[in-house]
Amino acid sequence: DKGSVFRYGGEEFVILFPYIDKDEARDFIEDIKKQISKSKFVYKDATIKVTFSAGVALRSEHRRVDDFVKEADSLLYKAKEAGRDLIY
Numbered sequence: 352d353k354g355s356v357f358r359y360g361g362e363e364f365v366i367l368f369p370y371i372d373k374d375e376a377r378d379f380i381e382d383i384k385k386q387i388s389k390s391k392f393v394y395k396d397a398t399i400k401v402t403f404s405a406g407v408a409l410r411s412e413h414r415r416v417d418d419f420v421k422e423a424d425s426l427l428y429k430a431k432e433a434g435r436d437l438i439y
Contacts, residue, residue, distance in 0.1 A: 354379075363427070365420075373409050380405045380438055388436075404430035405438045 354368040368376050384403040392401045406426025413419040430437040 365423070373407060376407050376409075377438060380407060384436075384438065402436040404435050406430060407438065 354366050357365045357367070359365045366380075368379070371379075384405070387401055387403045390401070392399050404427060406423040406429070408419055408423035408426060410416070410419045413422065426439040430439045433439075
């Protein structure tokens with residue numbers, strides 16, 4: 352099992368990876384970011400720029416699932432506030 356993707360709300364998604372460390376998760380997320388940046392997105396005959404920001408957190412670093420989700424969400428917003436198109 353490589354992982355599972357869930358829509359978290361609006362334009363946000365959660366990817367749960369079983370049994371990988373933070374570096375492996377970051378590498379995978381970086382690959383997704385690269386694929387998005389190479390892709391062409393068209394809406395009503397106009398090409399639009401799409402950015403990709405992410406927050407990477409490990410469940411094993413938190414006692415509660417809620418805290419794990421809050422950390423990932425906080426890192427995502429930190430990436431957006433720092434200029435978007437970043438992974439924290």
